[in-house]
């Protein structure tokens with residue numbers, strides 16, 4: 123009997139999908155990957171819920187709203203190994219810049235005002251989006267590791283396809299992933 | 310414009326010299342109440358520099374203000390020793406008497422109120438600087454009286470109970486500070502200031518003086534413990550058209566106040582020592598870098614300098630030789646990092662007090678690019694007795710690797726806080742018993758950047774080979790909260806980091822955040838690992854001694870008080886982080902959006918909240 127396929131789940135929280143695009147940069151190696159692994163919950167196959175427990179969860183982006191928190195906790199609950207992929211997931215990335223508004227009496231309001239009402243960006247209605255279907259945004263952006271325990275972090279914005287490949291294949295083989303200097307050298 | 314004329318005059322008096330920026334800014338602030346953004350451009354033009362450079366300097370130092378200050382300015386020392394001695398009651402007193410918080414000014418413009426890190430009065434805490442006058446052993450009653458009298462226009466000096474001992478009552482000092490000398494040792498505090506050491510030095514060649522001090526094996530008293538004469542040799546051997554000498558009287562390390570005593574009672578000995586060192590390295594000019602908290606000593610120190618000039622012990626042709634050497638006093642402006650020698654040099658050059666990358670070391674490339682020797686006040690004070698009584702005499706005191714005596718600044722929970730001059734190698738337990746420390750739980754040796762040790766280490770020796778210290782011995786009894794002490798030190802480093810390196814600027818904040826988490830009862834065993842790893846990163850990747858030592862309080866307390874940490878840690882098996890509180894994170898959003906959470910408000914009217922699944 124052949125071994126069962128390793129189950130991988132992925133999600134994009136407060137990220138730009140760049141990390142997911144980068145995962146596709148493994149190019150034809152995706153064929154090799156599909157030989158040993160399968161995707162469960164993931165935007166790549168548009169599965170919106172977990173069908174079963176997964177071995178590996180890849181998380182792109184940090185948490186800027188309640189839905190991000192909810193999804194991240196779901197991932198923690200359903201994945202054996204949880205990996206924060208990219209700067210947004212690890213440090214907050216671009217979204218976390220709003221945390222710099224910290225010396226204000228009401229940082230969140232100031233942030234929304236600056237984005238939608240007082241800035242020069244075209245927004246004739248001056249309205250702050252508030253559809254009931256929109257998840258509430260958090261007081262500030264939290265990194266993944268601030269919300270749940272994270273087992274591994276893969277640096278980069280985004281990490282290159284080669285980097286992701288190296289990390290992912292090691293994890294699939296149940297080995298400690300190591301990244302060569304070239305894979306984490308960014309300049 | 311009136312202000313414009315004043316500023317022009319001030320800059321002209323200091324030669325429109327950008328190197329004298331510190332003095333220019335001090336004088337502008339003294340005269341005009343602040344260094345207003347509007348005047349920075351003018352100062353920049355007059356000193357041929359850019360406005361951003363001036364603003365950079367102003368914003369760097371805690372004592373420089375861009376907003377108008379009150380006529381009276383209160384700096385309350387918030388150090389941990391003061392906190393244990395009644396700081397909170399004093400803070401409340403100011404807040405209730407004046408109705409302002411730290412950083413604010415009263416509406417009538419009469420008072421400004423700030424907090425300050427250690428102002429060097431830890432042996433007579435709690436203390437404050439009010440209009441630059443130190444007020445010690447402060448009580449709410451005394452503080453109220455001072456404030457009321459200031460309202461009536463009566464200066465602080467008129468309200469303080471009585472003048473301190475020794476030179477503290479000198480007409481040029483007139484301060485209530487007490488010397489609190491508890492033990493006079495053989496080298497520094499007994500004996501006379503008679504310039505015998507200088508005469509001896511001048512009878513030798515400069516190289517012979519260096520050898521003499523090398524033989525005495527004098528090591529620096531400012532913290533790092535580098536062999537003084539070796540450093541001098543490097544400067545002396547560096548070819549240059551002239552060399553420079555600086556005395557480090559920045560004494561910013563919390564818990565250290567021994568230089569305050571030497572500046573008050575041994576000023577002649579200090580200047581004599583500086584003159585000897587200048588002769589040895591053939592320097593013709595020097596600076597005494599005085600921390601702003603000790604500004605009350607400046608008029609007296611100036612008078613000592615001029616007295617010595619009159620007696621031909623300073624200035625041109627010292628003691629009828631062809632040796633010239635003179636000193637100016639450079640006032641700091643409230644920055645701990647300026648105690649670091651390269652930052653101190655930057656500050657003397659009129660810049661932000663940022664350390665420089667080493668090498669080159671100051672002994673090779675220092676003030677204005679000249680080979681520069683920076684030594685601590687106490688180091689210089691050791692020179693006259695060494696020259697007068699001989700290297701062998703000095704070597705006979707102390708231990709194998711630490712010769713001579715050490716001035717200890719003892720403070721905290723003990724009956725007799727103050728200055729103890731003891732031979733190097735004294736056991737900490739002996740210090741504790743001579744100062745009457747009962748029920749001691751922990752001692753911070755070496756100030757904030759030192760180590761926190763517990764009972765099992767009290768038999769260790771204070772010397773370079775065992776427990777080195779620039780002098781600070783802070784004593785904490787069993788009533789004190791160990792983590793609160795450590796937390797204060799982290800707060801101190803965060804405030805005092807110059808901000809140049811990310812590991813120090815950001816790492817110290819993260820260290821404190823994690824410590825806060827543990828103190829709030831949310832800690833997990835993995836947090837200790839995190840603290841250890843991050844501490845190692847901060848240590849290894851920071852540029853200067855501040856970042857190299859800032860993790861010390863955390864690391865040493867984790868090592869010496871493991872149970873204190875362990876008692877607060879518990880596993881959170883769910884995989885969720887205990888420090889994260891979704892309800893708190895949503896509070897503001899609920900108010901702004903005027904709706905509740907679809908996910909996290911379980912009683913959401915539809916009853917279908919996704920929160921049910923969690």
Ligand SMILES: Cc1cc2nc3c(=O)[nH]c(=O)nc-3n(C[C@H](O)[C@H](O)[C@H](O)COP(=O)(O)O)c2cc1C
Pocket residue numbers: 528529530531532533534535537557558559560561562645646647648649650651683684685686688689853854855
């Ligand atoms: C953050 C920091 C603060 C320092 N503060 C002082 C100080 O207040 N006084 C002092 O003499 N040395 C201080 N030092 C040490 C100086 O850099 C320098 O080593 C010392 O002044 C040399 O004098 P010494 O050899 O006589 O000890 C400090 C070092 C660091 C890294």
Ligand code: SF4
Pocket residue numbers: 136137138139140141142182183207208209210211215216278279280281
């Ligand atoms: S880390 Fe970079 S690529 Fe990845 S989600 Fe964030 S911004 Fe996009």
Ligand code: SF4
Pocket residue numbers: 646664805806807808809810811813814851852853854855856857
């Ligand atoms: S270690 Fe800290 S204080 Fe020292 S240079 Fe770096 S940022 Fe400045």
Ligand code: FES
Pocket residue numbers: 811
């Ligand atoms: S300044 Fe951001 S990493 Fe260097």
